[in-house]
Amino acid sequence: MAASDTESAARIVARERAADYLVSRHRFQWPEALPWLIAIAAFFIFPDRMTFGGQVLIMVLFALSLDLILGYAGIVTLGHAAFFGIGAYTAGLLIARLGYSEPISTLFAAALMAGLVGVITGWFLLRYRGLTLLMLTLATAIMLQETGNLRSDLSGGYDGLPGLTISPLFGRFDYDLYGHVNYLYVLGVLAVVFYFVRRIVYSPFGQALTGIRENVRRMHAIGSPVHRRLVTVYAIAAAIAGVAGALFTQTNAYVTLTVFDFDNSAKVMVMLILGGTGRLYGAFVGAVVYMVLEDYFSKLSPTFWQFGIGLLLVLAVLFARRGLLGLFEDAGRRLSKRKKP
Amino acid sequence: MSDAALEVQGLNRAFGALPVTRDVNLSLERGARRALIGPNGAGKTTLVNLITGALKPSSGRVLLDGADITATSQAERARRGLARTFQINQLFRGLTVLENLCMTIGERDGHCNNLWRSAGSKRAVIDEALDHLDSLRLVDDSLKLVRELPYGRQRLVEIAIALAQKPRVLLLDEPAAGVPSSESHLILDVVAALDPDIAVLIIEHDMDVVFRFAKEITVLVQGAVFTQGAPEEIMANADVRAVYLGEEGHKGRRHV
Numbered sequence: 001m002a003a004s005d006t007e008s009a010a011r012i013v014a015r016e017r018a019a020d021y022l023v024s025r026h027r028f029q030w031p032e033a034l035p036w037l038i039a040i041a042a043f044f045i046f047p048d049r050m051t052f053g054g055q056v057l058i059m060v061l062f063a064l065s066l067d068l069i070l071g072y073a074g075i076v077t078l079g080h081a082a083f084f085g086i087g088a089y090t091a092g093l094l095i096a097r098l099g100y101s102e103p104i105s106t107l108f109a110a111a112l113m114a115g116l117v118g119v120i121t122g123w124f125l126l127r128y129r130g131l132t133l134l135m136l137t138l139a140t141a142i143m144l145q146e147t148g149n150l151r152s153d154l155s156g157g158y159d160g161l162p163g164l165t166i167s168p169l170f171g172r173f174d175y176d177l178y179g180h181v182n183y184l185y186v187l188g189v190l191a192v193v194f195y196f197v198r199r200i201v202y203s204p205f206g207q208a209l210t211g212i213r214e215n216v217r218r219m220h221a222i223g224s225p226v227h228r229r230l231v232t233v234y235a236i237a238a239a240i241a242g243v244a245g246a247l248f249t250q251t252n253a254y255v256t257l258t259v260f261d262f263d264n265s266a267k268v269m270v271m272l273i274l275g276g277t278g279r280l281y282g283a284f285v286g287a288v289v290y291m292v293l294e295d296y297f298s299k300l301s302p303t304f305w306q307f308g309i310g311l312l313l314v315l316a317v318l319f320a321r322r323g324l325l326g327l328f329e330d331a332g333r334r335l336s337k338r339k340k341p
Numbered sequence: 342m343s344d345a346a347l348e349v350q351g352l353n354r355a356f357g358a359l360p361v362t363r364d365v366n367l368s369l370e371r372g373a374r375r376a377l378i379g380p381n382g383a384g385k386t387t388l389v390n391l392i393t394g395a396l397k398p399s400s401g402r403v404l405l406d407g408a409d410i411t412a413t414s415q416a417e418r419a420r421r422g423l424a425r426t427f428q429i430n431q432l433f434r435g436l437t438v439l440e441n442l443c444m445t446i447g448e449r450d451g452h453c454n455n456l457w458r459s460a461g462s463k464r465a466v467i468d469e470a471l472d473h474l475d476s477l478r479l480v481d482d483s484l485k486l487v488r489e490l491p492y493g494r495q496r497l498v499e500i501a502i503a504l505a506q507k508p509r510v511l512l513l514d515e516p517a518a519g520v521p522s523s524e525s526h527l528i529l530d531v532v533a534a535l536d537p538d539i540a541v542l543i544i545e546h547d548m549d550v551v552f553r554f555a556k557e558i559t560v561l562v563q564g565a566v567f568t569q570g571a572p573e574e575i576m577a578n579a580d581v582r583a584v585y586l587g588e589e590g591h592k593g594r595r596h597v
Contacts (some may be wrong), residue, residue, distance in 0.1 A: 010479060011475070014480045014481055014483070015471045015475070017484070018439050018467075018471060018480065018483040018484050019464070019467045019468070019471065021437075021439070021484055022439060022440070022443065022460065022461035022467050023461040023462070023464070024461065025459075025460075025461055026459035026460070026461060052464055063480070136377075167430065199456070199457055200456050200457075201458075201461060202459045203455055203456045203457055203459065203460060204444075204447045204452040204453045204454075204455050204458075204460045204463075205453050205454065205455055205456040206456070206460070207440065207443070207444050207447060207453065207460045208444060208448060208453040210435075210436060210440075211433050211436070211444050211448075214432075214433035214434060214435050214436060215431050215432060215433050215434070217395075217427075217431050218427075218431040218432060218433065219416075219448075220395070220414075220415040220416050220419070221393065221395075221415065221419055221424070221427075221431065221544055222419055222424075222444070222445045222448050222449070222502065222506055223352070223416045223417070223418075223419030223420040223448050223449060223506070224416055224448045224453065225416055227418065229453070232456075250523070277535075333555060
């Protein structure tokens with residue numbers, strides 16, 4: 001009697017412990033404040049580098065959108081720049097051709113356009129996986145770029161749309177030469193989007209995405225509408241990449257067709273892999289490290305700066321398969337193990 | 342229309358020039374306990390794949406509760422109550438055991454359409470997942486990643502997922518394959534204790550299990566139904582002994 005009592009008590013404890021893990025997993029943990037505190041601190045420490053800071057945050061946002069599809073849903077793509085480009089040109093064309101320059105509603109328009117293209121292309125492409133998908137996404141980005149080239153009367157071709165002026169933020173704050181307003185603006189947008197992405201990742205839908213990444217055959221077998229889930233997340237990621245693209249146009253006050261470049265798709269993927277996929281903050285770490293090193297190396301050696309980036313990538317693939325965040329996690333785990341005797 | 346939970350009519354399928362399923366007719370009544378046996382390469386797993394929709398037949402029909410599901414997607418069939426286990430584990434290896442179960446329940450009940458609330462906020466889902474794990478004595482492993490479990494325990498997760506789908510028709514593809522005999526009894530106990538309303542088709546090589554569990558047996562040879570009937574009839578059938586039992590021998594567990 002007593003034995004079975006302790007046994008059932010132990011079972012209840014085990015159940016509670018297991019349930020607690022799932023119930024509390026999505027709660028905010030204090031280390032998550034760190035990247036945001038650093039971003040705010042950077043504003044005060046490097047006041048003369050805020051234009052660059054804005055660029056970094058835009059790439060964080062772009063990498064975050066890729067993490068949603070690559071890190072969580074396991075969709076490999078080499079054409080993510082397509083959506084960045086759509087967003088960038090939505091913002092650019094609105095100003096240059098329609099004279100519409102209100103920044104925040106422009107972001108919504110960019111998200112809508114990129115999301116729409118995401119739904120349409122995703123609907124066709126996401127039946128494929130692996131190499132096929134890689135090639136098809138790449139082709140999509142190139143086709144969009146060439147469409148822009150074809151209608152250079154609208155897009156400005158490879159010369160792009162120069163000299164775009166954006167209306168003051170909230171009708172009050174003018175974009176200053178030092179990029180201070182822009183930095184805070186981009187940081188604000190990033191924070192809002194990040195909140196959305198974080199909710200998605202910890203939602204039942206987000207769980208289903210990881211299921212698709214882990215074993216798509218099983219997902220079919222348990223009745224998951226896999227294609228619909230993939231198209232949904234692809235469209236969301238596309239919309240976010242579109243916002244990043246629009247911010248890019250607004251930050252630089254110009255846009256050219258190079259935003260659709262393969263380089264841009266590859267770069268964001270390298271950033272994400274460097275930081276660590278499927279862990280939200282990998283986008284932060286990867287984009288910041290990549291951008292800062294690129295900036296540093298290109299000053300060090302304007303011709304051979306890519307060597308440094310290449311070396312970093314090789315090292316990451318060799319020694320940090322799960323990205324820099326993976327390294328941190330391992331170190332953290334080792335530390336906490338040492339604490340416990 | 343019969344009240345068969347699952348009916349297969351004149352099913353054919355070929356891989357290139359090789360016919361692997363030839364004019365198969367099969368019917369599972371509600372609560373059926375049918376074993377599908379046959380030598381290696383008889384097309385048993387192919388038949389399961391055709392029934393679940395993982396493969397498309399070149400001709401023939403599959404009916405679930407009397408409704409034609411031949412053109413229905415695999416996922417839709419699953420949502421309508423057709424569940425399976427795989428011969429080789431198909432699990433979410435990088436996720437915890439509990440997440441494997443919660444996801445299954447989430448997809449079953451349509452929770453996974455929700456992008457906003459946290460996955461842990463529906464306590465009923467977690468409790469149900471834990472109930473399923475409890476019945477397979479997996480609660481202690483619930484926070485482990487699936488890939489960290491020994492193969493035999495993973496096999497239990499495979500079955501737990503199928504049960505969490507609350508199926509009306511369950512197809513078990515060698516549930517105890519690859520499990521050490523010290524653990525296989527647990528799996529077989531679970532199979533024996535399944536809800537009597539569920540129609541079960543089990544592919545199994547171990548004749549002890551087959552005769553203990555099944556009330557009917559279908560023998561598949563070279564993609565075609567060789568014969569079917571009650572276990573005693575099949576045992577007594579000299580032809581079956583020749584093609585299957587004779588060849589394979591009544592030697593108990595093959596996968597040890």
